[in-house]
Amino acid sequence: MKANVELPPLLLDRRQTAQAMGISVRLLDTFTKANEIPHVRIARRVLYDPRDLSAWIEAKKNRSP
Numbered sequence: 001m002k003a004n005v006e007l008p009p010l011l012l013d014r015r016q017t018a019q020a021m022g023i024s025v026r027l028l029d030t031f032t033k034a035n036e037i038p039h040v041r042i043a044r045r046v047l048y049d050p051r052d053l054s055a056w057i058e059a060k061k062n063r064s065p
Helices: 014-021 025-033 050-060
Strands: 040-042 045-047
Touching: 014 025, 014 050
Parallel strands: none
Antiparallel strands: 040 045
């Protein structure tokens, strides 16, 4: 008998993304509308790939010597 394996979501919605990043949905919307943050549009939905978000955050880090 096969066990059901729960897969993590491939894409996050606005609420999930804002919560994961510790920011408001409004701020996330601002970044999205300005094309500051990577996102995917599927029909009318705006979704976010966690891998893209990690790369975006990494690129935004302040790297002081």
